[in-house]
Amino acid sequence: MLKKDLRIKYSRLRSSLTPTEISQNSITIANSVLKLPIWDMQYFHIFLPIAQKLEIDTEGIISILLGLDKNVIVPKIISSTELEHYLLTDNTKFTTNTLNIPEPIDGITVEPKKIDVVFIPLLAFDNGGNRIGYGKGYYDRFLSECREDVIKIGLSFFEAEIEIDDVDTTDIPLDYCVTPLKSYSFTSS
Ligand SMILES: Nc1nc2c(c(=O)[nH]1)N(C=O)[C@@H](CNc1ccc(C(=O)N[C@@H](CCC(=O)O)C(=O)O)cc1)CN2
Ligand SMILES: Nc1ncnc2c1ncn2[C@@H]1O[C@H](COP(=O)(O)OP(=O)(O)OP(=O)(O)O)[C@@H](O)[C@H]1O
8 A cells, every 4th residue: 555545544444443442552652662572781771752633652662661671762843843852861851842742841962873773653664664653754864863773663453454565765664563462574584
């Protein structure tokens, strides 16, 4: 299917989820994340959910990361194309931006090259590990600034599509995708 049709299909599917399904599925996803081979890593980048868009609640994963004394980094939109990345600390204060995304007001910024693992929000993904978001390209640009060996993990309430037909050369595929039913691995190593 084409990206534009997948965006419509998965926005609709998501809007049919109940608050109970969202919280239960988010907990199931957090528990599955515990089984991925990522726990020797130190710098974990994770998004804070847009509640109005019924995104995955990442609170459980963040609690696990902080409990394991990992460095947790969250994005902040600084322009129509660019993100900045902040270390989460006990003092981090948040505000909600115009897209309803909770973001740190200020703090310690972290360079993309330092990041070991990125948890990625998505609308849909396919059996090849290709993903689509809301179509602004923020994550594709961010991932292109990360190290080649950064581990890219999609989080999704829904299973893989067979194929996204219009994948671009700038689209960076996932290494893993975790859903409430299973974890997909797209890595060859
Ligand atoms: N939680 C979360 N944080 C994230 C992302 C995300 O997908 N989820 N992003 C991932 O890239 C970036 C933000 N990208 C976004 C792009 C569009 C919209 C959005 O609401 N788009 C509306 C159109 C609104 C408009 O154009 O003004 C829409 O799709 O209906 C939200 C976030 C960075 N932070
Ligand atoms: N590395 C990059 N440099 C410059 N532009 C890019 C880059 N990656 C993607 N883009 C541009 O961003 C736009 C949106 O890309 P795409 O449709 O893949 O978004 P998406 O993956 O759904 O969004 P997101 O990454 O925000 O979740 C495209 O016009 C694409 O050309």
